Amino acid sequence: MVDVKGIANPLFLREEELRQAIEMLFFAYRDFTGEPDAMLADLGLGRAHHRVIYFVGRNPGITVSELLKILRITKQSLSRVLSHLVEEGYIVQRPGERDRRQRLLTLTQKGVELERRLTANQRERIATAFRNAGAEAVQGFNLVLHGIIDPEDRRRFDVPGTGGPLGAARLKAGAGKR
Amino acid sequence: MVDVKGIANPLFLREEELRQAIEMLFFAYRDFTGEPDAMLADLGLGRAHHRVIYFVGRNPGITVSELLKILRITKQSLSRVLSHLVEEGYIVQRPGERDRRQRLLTLTQKGVELERRLTANQRERIATAFRNAGAEAVQGFNLVLHGIIDPEDRRRFDVPGTGGPLGAARLKAGAGKR
DNA sequence: CCCTTTACGTCAACCATGTTGACTTACTTT
DNA sequence: AAAGTAAGTCAACATGGTTGACGTAAAGGG
The missing domain is CATH 1.10.10.10 (Winged helix-like DNA-binding domain superfamily/Winged helix DNA-binding domain)
Incomplete structure (x- = not known):
């Protein structure tokens, strides 16, 4: 201890x-x-x-x-x-x-x-x-806040064209991971 | 228009x-x-x-x-x-x-x-x-949320040793900018 | 040492905003 | 025609905010 x-x-x-x-x-x-x-x-x-x-x-x-x-x-x-x-x-x-x-x-x-x-x-x-x-921090902010929201309401923030949540923010974050 | x-x-x-x-x-x-x-x-x-x-x-x-x-x-x-x-x-x-x-x-x-x-x-x-x-997003989340809080209460999140808010998060973000 | 200030508590009244439950009206769907 | 749905209403109640007035005990400054 x-x-x-x-x-x-x-x-x-x-x-x-x-x-x-x-x-x-x-x-x-x-x-x-x-x-x-x-x-x-x-x-x-x-x-x-x-x-x-x-x-x-x-x-x-x-x-x-x-x-x-x-x-x-x-x-x-x-x-x-x-x-x-x-x-x-x-x-x-x-x-x-x-x-x-x-x-x-x-x-x-x-x-x-x-x-x-x-x-x-x-x-x-x-x-x-x-x-x-700064812009990067904003993306992180969006991503985390999005994850705190109940799943059923997350889709309110989906951006139609992007096929994912939060539009460009998610695309960019996702790109860095894969 | x-x-x-x-x-x-x-x-x-x-x-x-x-x-x-x-x-x-x-x-x-x-x-x-x-x-x-x-x-x-x-x-x-x-x-x-x-x-x-x-x-x-x-x-x-x-x-x-x-x-x-x-x-x-x-x-x-x-x-x-x-x-x-x-x-x-x-x-x-x-x-x-x-x-x-x-x-x-x-x-x-x-x-x-x-x-x-x-x-x-x-x-x-x-x-x-x-x-x-992810860790980067968390730092962004902290930094933005910190900025939304009234200045007089921001210092509650200062980390003594680091000389700035949010400890490591801020140090890293600041390093990228300067 | 008195006097003022401070930390905390209390009583009372009021207001905003949430709840449950029961019921109605108008319209849509089967 | 019957059942279901969208919306509204009335009533009673709970929580957690507010202001205002007042009280007590302790601290601190002249």
Whole structure:
């Protein structure tokens, strides 16, 4: 039991490395959401509203059930937030054409503007981190984060033409291995 | 205004790249916390308890105010969670030696065991992602995540001997640039 | 030695956002 | 026509954040 934490013990390094990752994920998420949360609070909205606005903006015409799958919350929980956003004029609903039971969701101009303001903050934070870390690091970041996500949702990041996840990032990483 | 999304437009690629990062961060965090949350629910605990247990385990003898700085919540909010954990025997408090106003927090054996179970899950998820992505990708992941964190908390990840953040990861990345 | 500051705790009220369960309406599918 | 599906609604409840006010004990500076 000598040298438990010494350099000769790979298990300690591994444990330490993994704990660092756990903590960085916590701090990064905390800070990543902090500023948008403050902006939202000024408008009487919360983080839940942000998530809805983000994913509706990203997937115009998305159905309620698709949105529920992404957010992994109940429809009752979504309902409170979504109906508020509709009442306040951030989002419009229209019936689906093929299936008229569906309510297709789209941002209004007001919604688009809010989404832009909120996302600009997050984008800027990430852009700075990307710039400082360099292109290779960004690929590594994408690859690891991709692997942390549940398999069923990884395919959201597949890029159609490339036949693999994450488009060019994956192609390049894969090339280096094979 | 032709070719707005075409390959000739670097702004579109950049925007898309940043949005992918935003979304991956959301999905990764969602899935990273999902399974521990379910374990905690069986014990009548929540994610807030997990965070406290984690950081007390990681920093034995931490003071309440240090913990508050990490979590960025109010003491009233922490109090509810922390006193519950003390009552249930996961954490013990003892007065500080130099400053007897302080309550130094430490996990009990019961607390250590719970912490291990919860963290094992997250560690496994990250370890798998690390293994599949490769060592270089892990360094990139660390470097980018580090850059996303607010500067005042980045130093938590500095490694004493190396004179820079993230120990070896940073040394290697820096060597390539200079 | 007093006085101020600090570390921590507590009570109370409120809010955002998640849950479960039961039920309805409208539409699609078989 | 019957069954299934998409969405909404009402109600009750839990967790974990917030602000504000106040209390206690210890530390530290004049």
